[in-house]
Amino acid sequence: MYKKTRQKKAIMDVLKATSSHPTAEWVYDQVKKEIPNISLGTVYRNLKMMNDTGEIKERYFRDGIGRFDARIDNHYHFICELCGKISDINEPGNNNLNSVISEKTGLYINSHSIEFTGLCTECMNTGEM
Amino acid sequence: MYKKTRQKKAIMDVLKATSSHPTAEWVYDQVKKEIPNISLGTVYRNLKMMNDTGEIKERYFRDGIGRFDARIDNHYHFICELCGKISDINEPGNNNLNSVISEKTGLYINSHSIEFTGLCTECMNTGEM
DNA sequence: CTACTTGCAAAATATTTGCGTTATT
DNA sequence: AATAACGCAAATATTTTGCAAGTAG
Numbered sequence: 001m002y003k004k005t006r007q008k009k010a011i012m013d014v015l016k017a018t019s020s021h022p023t024a025e026w027v028y029d030q031v032k033k034e035i036p037n038i039s040l041g042t043v044y045r046n047l048k049m050m051n052d053t054g055e056i057k058e059r060y061f062r063d064g065i066g067r068f069d070a071r072i073d074n075h076y077h078f079i080c081e082l083c084g085k086i087s088d089i090n091e092p093g094n095n096n097l098n099s100v101i102s103e104k105t106g107l108y109i110n111s112h113s114i115e116f117t118g119l120c121t122e123c124m125n126t127g128e129m
Numbered sequence: 130m131y132k133k134t135r136q137k138k139a140i141m142d143v144l145k146a147t148s149s150h151p152t153a154e155w156v157y158d159q160v161k162k163e164i165p166n167i168s169l170g171t172v173y174r175n176l177k178m179m180n181d182t183g184e185i186k187e188r189y190f191r192d193g194i195g196r197f198d199a200r201i202d203n204h205y206h207f208i209c210e211l212c213g214k215i216s217d218i219n220e221p222g223n224n225n226l227n228s229v230i231s232e233k234t235g236l237y238i239n240s241h242s243i244e245f246t247g248l249c250t251e252c253m254n255t256g257e258m
Numbered sequence: 259c260t261a262c263t264t265g266c267a268a269a270a271t272a273t274t275t276g277c278g279t280t281a282t283t
Numbered sequence: 284a285a286t287a288a289c290g291c292a293a294a295t296a297t298t299t300t301g302c303a304a305g306t307a308g
Contacts, residue, residue, distance in 0.1 A: 003262055003307050024298080039265045044298060046263090060189040064272090065297075078236055091233050101245055104220050107207055109247035116230055118238035132282050132287050153273080168290045173273060175288090193297090194272075 008046050010034050015056060015070040021077075021086040023065050061086055061115070074111060080120035089116065137175050139163050144185060144199040150206075150215040152194050190215060190244070203240060209249035218245065 014030045015022070022030075028043045047068050050056045057069045061079055067086070076089040093112075102109040143159045144151070151159075157172045176197050180187045186198045190208055196215070205218040222241075231238040 001262080001308080005263060005307075007264070037265075039267095041266075041299080042264060045300090048299085060191065060193045062189065064189045064193050064195055066193055076230075078230075078234070078238070089230060089234060091230060097243075098245070098247075101205075101207075101218060101220060102247075105207070105218060107245070107247055107249060108253050109207070109245045111247070112243055112245045114226075114241050114243050116227070116236070116238045116241045118227075118231075118236055118240070120236060124237050130283080130287080134282070134288060136289070166290075168292095170274080170291075171289060174275090177274085 002049075007031070007035060007038055007042050008050075010038070011043060011046050012050070012055070012070070015068055019071070019088055021059065021061070021067040021069055023067055027068065074113070076114040076116065078116045078118070078120070080123055081117055082119055082123040085120055085122075087120065089114075131178075136160070136164060136167055136171050137179075139167070140172060140175050141179070141184070141199070144197055148200070148217055150188065150190070150196040150198055152196055156197065203242070205243040205245065207245045207247070207249070209252055210246055211248055211252040214249055214251075216249065218243075 010031045011027060014027055020026075024040070024044050024047055027047065028038070028040050031038055031043060047056070047058070047066075051058045051068070054072065057072050058066050059069055059077075060066060061077070063084075071088065074093050076091065076093065078087045078089055079085070080087075093114075097112055098109045101107070101112075139160045140156060143156050149155075153169070153173050153176055156176065157167070157169050160167055160172060176185070176187070176195075179185045180197070183201065186201050187195050188198055188206075189195060190206070192213075200217065203222050205220065205222065207216045207218055208214070209216075222243075226241055227238045230236070230241075
């Protein structure tokens with residue numbers, strides 16, 4: 001049986017309060033504001049544990065650093081190629097795609113994820129072109 | 130100006146001969162068969178360089194390890210959740226998706242990539258369920 | 259009390275880099 | 284001959300883990 005701890009709760013709270021897909025290091029910095037003596041190892045340990053239980057989801061984007069997401073429902077992502085910001089796309093996924101590709105390839109497919117790339121609104125307005 | 134070397138050619142040849150999306154370590158092991166004293170640093174340096182020039186493409190999948198692909202055209206991927214094998218999906222991409230999501234979100238989108246997850250043919254036939 | 263979790267520090271992985279030497283142009 | 288690239292080893296960066304002490308159930 002696994003136990004509820006102040007550390008785990010604080011980590012979950014930080015994660016739930018953001019949609020920025022943060023790294024373990026970032027979560028660590030935030031949680032330190034509430035529990036100054038928490039260790040980075042504890043943050044990693046809890047994030048991994050929560051990922052294993054399915055409470056959160058670890059994802060890797062183009063920099064290869066583990067990023068953690070409190071949103072565990074299937075959803076698509078957008079990555080700005082200028083500033084690197086990762087955002088959620090709040091549009092329903094196309095489940096039909098699984099069967100279409102499954103039929104064409106013969107593979108058994110049960111999910112898919114999509115990463116869109118381009119320029120976010122801020123970078124589009126800032127950078128003149 | 131940058132130079133052609135035996136090492137770079139050997140690395141490219143290894144990469145072109147596979148569609149397994151190998152890690153730097155795997156490429157290193159293969160290239161060693163031809164150039165036994167090549168160093169891992171050289172392999173990393175060349176892979177990074179070739180990625181920067183666009184000759185190859187580095188991608189990250191669910192394990193967060195850099196994987197290299199000689200196929201640089203846009204294509205979708207499939208990952209078997211049992212054996213972890215990564216394969217290319219040889220079906221044309223849906224470019225329409227970019228405009229659809231762009232319109233709905235207001236983001237400037239110029240590409241997307243899709244990762245399908247499920248069971249590959251081998252794992253489906255092997256594992257009884 | 260029991261045993262899961264913590265903090266700390268060391269270890270393990272993956273990748274990058276400085277430097278003196280080698281090889282391509 | 285000039286200089287990009289190499290091999291080697293050390294340095295970084297990210298993540299995992301062993302262990303003694305702390306804390307939740």
